[in-house]
Amino acid sequence: MTRKLEGGKLLVATHNKGKLSEIREILAPFGVDVVGAGEMDLPEPEETEDTFVGNARIKAHAAAKATGLPALSDDSGITIDALNGAPGVYTADWAETPAGRDFKMAMTRANDELNAAGATPPRTAQFRCTLVIAWPDGHDEVFEGVMPGQLVWPIRGEHGFGYDPMFQPDGYSITCAEMDPAEKNKISHRGKAVAKFVQGCFGG
Template sequence: MRRFTEKRLLVATHNKGKLAEMRALLAPYGVEVVGAGEMNLPEPPETETTFVGNARIKAHAAAKATGLPALSDDSGIEVDALGGAPGVYTADWAETPNGRDFVMAMERTWAECEKLNAPLPRTARFRSTLVLAWPDGHDEVFEGSAEGQLVWPMRGVQGHGYDPMFQPEGYAITFAEMDPAKKNEISHRADAFRKFVKVMEAE
């Protein structure tokens, strides 16, 4: 596994919530984080059908365009009652002509479960795949997950995406009701991130 030793890292996302989460996670390591949106990079089409495929597209496009090592995340929620949907298409379920509407996406997800009379608890998990790509084309992959269940109605105002309807295993509150620092300890992205950190700490 290649060690990450650089002091500047491009996070290949235009999602401000995701960027803030990454900045918080990387803060203890003295790494300067810059977002793809801040560098006015275009969002490459995500044409793969897996989290790792789409994460690779984003990381390599950003690294090639800037000459910086780039870290990308492709993540989503898998609902067991829906056969793992929306999964890799989580963001697509939120797309509107005016940008992403995750309230609409959450309403659709719950409605689909209701249509199927899916039994409670409606188990689900967040998945995160991080890809760290260097300008020379090398990459490393780190995968994480967080198990839990869907709740309705939505609860909480913290977080982003599907956080208001996801209650992590072992907790009575949703990600959106949780202190961000606590969420950053137990989230799917934190799980993947712990594996990524090993490439900074490895000798």
């Protein structure tokens, strides 16, 4: 039985404004007061696990312990079939530069590695999201969502963030970055995981 969320405040353990606004938008109908870890000046814990769920647990439990609030964390990324699931948990690492994250560089690397591997279209990939909600007493719950699709090049679209401009979801002829954000939230890996979280922690 999933533990229900009591009270109106939820800490989202992320410093990523794109993720925070997506989660805030999806939870808006439930009257939850969503606050981000960055807004509370919480440090970012080191993500030392090699799985999405492992890293999500690190972030959720650190934030719950630091604030005494239930904390929801998201570890997500893209897995590319022709690259044996890379970058996976290292999705954001591919974008790291001394001046901050550069996802155009990360997408170029993904395309270059696919070319080097001789991968032919459709270059199938999945966006994956693992949510963990942790309570200050150490209890947690896990919810996962997957959005299958294929990678396109050149990149297209101005919306979204991360690898969205090169990811075309199954059943669509446009990329995530060409979609209206509300439309993307309905089908996205994060939207699916948050829907499971809502059903589990707010549902009857």
